[in-house]
Amino acid sequence: MIEGTIPTRTALVLRQTAAAVGVSPVQVAGVELGADQGDRFRVPIESAWRMWEMIGAAGGPGAGLCASGAAAPGALGVWDYLFSSGETLGESLRTVMELRAAVTDPAVDWQVIEEGRLLTVRVGVAQEADPVFVPVEEFVLALVLRRIREATRTGVIPARVAFTHRTSARYAAMTAEFGTTRIEFGATHSEISFRDGARLPTGGDPRLGELLCDYARLSLTTARPLPSWLDRFRTALAEALTAGDLGLGAVAARMTLSPRTLQRRLTEFETSWRAEVDRVRRQRAMTLLRETDLTVQAVAGRVGYSDARALRRAFVQWTGRNPNEFRADPARVLESAR
Incomplete structure (x- = not known):
């Protein structure tokens, strides 16, 4: 795995989002992105932060939801399919977090926490004041929810959604996206929780799940920086x-x-x-x-x-x-x- 980088697939989603909110043209730190680059190449994390800055500045609160909408199923490669790599959602999410480098910088801290009947996906472990994290948090939590619904073939509703930022200007859009009014701002952690979520069946085939995991690991070990x-x-x-x-x-x-x-x-x-x-x-x-x-x-x-x-x-x-x-x-x- 290459720390300090993100896959080109993720960068393509961000570039598409930047264009959708009115940022044009988007130059990605001197690299030229193409859909045919697949899982072979990665770009510097600085490119992602720069695009997020532009997305947040142009799109304002809720821009992260635009990014999650741009990430159609399969747009992020094998990572999208890891949500059904296990027979249950709990098993699958542990794999999703373990192999998070297939979609983001491996240094990013994402966790799955099971406490009694509550299943929580936490992204980041400390409150951040930087405005760039506003659309990032929205994107990641909305994306996780979309993939969970696709994997379980249900309209599962979160028991709680929490953001570390305090921007709630698009609260109506948030409740529509997450399907709940249980949304907190200014929380200690950015996370999304589900009651009785760990046992939700995904319909996944364990043998296919193993193949997907093997492919993800191989892709991570062979990926290299995209030539500028x-x-x-x-x-x-x-x-x-x-x-x-x-x-x-x-x-x-x-x-x-x-x-x-x-x-x-x-x-x-x-x-x-x-x-x-x-x-x-x-x-x-x-x-x-x-x-x-x-x-x-x-x-x-x-x-x-x-x-x-x-x-x-x-x-x-x-x-x-x-x-x-x-x-x-x-x-x-x-x-x-x-």
Whole structure:
């Protein structure tokens, strides 16, 4: 599992919600989201918080309910189906909380608490004053209720719904969403409780539930951060260098952009075409000097310099040493250049 990230599926739901409440366009920390990314990639949690800030600012109280409405069954991948992974709701919810990283940051604290006849799902363990938590709490509790109703095929009504925030301007919308007037604001914990909920049957097949859990765990162990636009640009630049086609127009074409748009995007990432070309040449030259017996002249040609003298000048700028000194002791040269 990758702490400090959320799945792209969750980020897509948030982006869709942001657009629905009037935020456009939504830039997700330099990454480009696509529905085909499935469970393979994750984005930084900072992207989620930024989108929640925009959602809360544009949508106001109740914006979290808009987000839960945008998360149709299956939109959040395997996590949606874990609500029926056990024969009873209590069993299923324990699995849902255990594998919460399939839908959120694994560092987030979600709990299932059984006290007598009361079954409670608690999200977060301390009162938060930050306004960004207003739509987050609404979203999570409304989403959990929707999935519970889908799994149990009932219109189960919560015995209690509690929010740590004190914003109750959309109380009517809250009672309509949760089906109850037993809603508290300014509570110690954000949670939703059900009386006699643990024994509610889900109709789930235990064998299928095991397969779903195995898939969720495998997805979490193999997921990786989604490459940013800058990562993709640097890959295209390295490929262009290898192909001997290191020109602004050629690299822009590789990325299906105009040269002007490419330069503008680089500026957004606080870098430039010249700096990135220098970076990729430096990396390739160092690799060739460490791993091959090519002459300095040959290395210069491979990284786009006219001759060995040009490479030597560049190398002195990068490290304070010439290519032959680097080849003799790369570690010492790099250490002295820091």
